[in-house]
Amino acid sequence: ELKVEQNPLFLSMQEEKNYTIYCNYSTTSDRLYWYRQDPGKSLESLFVLLSNGAVKQEGRLMASLDTKARLSTLHITAAVHDLSATYFCAVDMWYNQGGKLIFGQGTELSVKP
Amino acid sequence: NAGVTQTPKFQVLKTGQSMTLQCAQDMNHEYMSWYRQDPGMGLRLIHYSVGAGITDQGEVPNGYNVSRSTTEDFPLRLLSAAPSQTSVYFCASSYPPGRGTEAFFGQGTRLTVV
Secondary structure: OOOEEEEOOEEEEEOOOOEEEEEEEOOOOOOEEEEEEOOOOOEEEEEEEOOOOOEEEEOOEEEEEEOOOOEEEEEEOOOOHHHOEEEEEEEEOHHHHOOOEEEOOOEEEEEEO | OOOEEEEOOEEEEOOOOOEEEEEEEOOOOOEEEEEEEOOOOOEEEEEEEEEOOEEEEOOOOOOEEEOOOOOOEOOEEEOOOOHHHOEEEEEEEEOOHHHOOOOEEOOOEEEEEO
16 A cells, blocks of 8 residues: 655744755656645645656756655755745655545645745 | 636535536547545546546545546535545546657636535
């Protein structure tokens, strides 16, 4: 059974600081996704990581994937208030159960001045 | 661009009532899924479909039914609502994972069972 675990679950940051959110998963997969959710809203896709060593960057966010370690990271550089949201990673069991996207618990990020 | 459309946005049910949450997508995606979101638990997969006529259970299927008669629509039926089904429900659609694209989500349905 695929399990996806994020840490930390809550993160309070000061502006201009750096931090990393970790996403571990329990079985083989090389399809990992990061989503952002603002309070009361739907999920918005941030990154699609499709192979070992994949790295994607958008603004102050950078995501990477290590399939051997079954680990993805979402690094935040010089945080700003606009990044306050909940961030989810999700893993696709596409090898034998395509379409079965399993999510982590989410990391609630609060960026304070 | 409509994308993934869910209706209704809000619903209050009494225990024991049944209802159907609607989900439609206009992107010709083969894959569609239903999730529920509860505080501290992320999104949990209820049912999913890899194409018209094909459905399968996710992590928390009990109390819910689905069918997929067309590519566009994937309704979720609550057979006899219980307070434990109070949650926010999201529908998602995507191409097959081999195409390497993300899932798109509807705006959610906030359901309260009293």
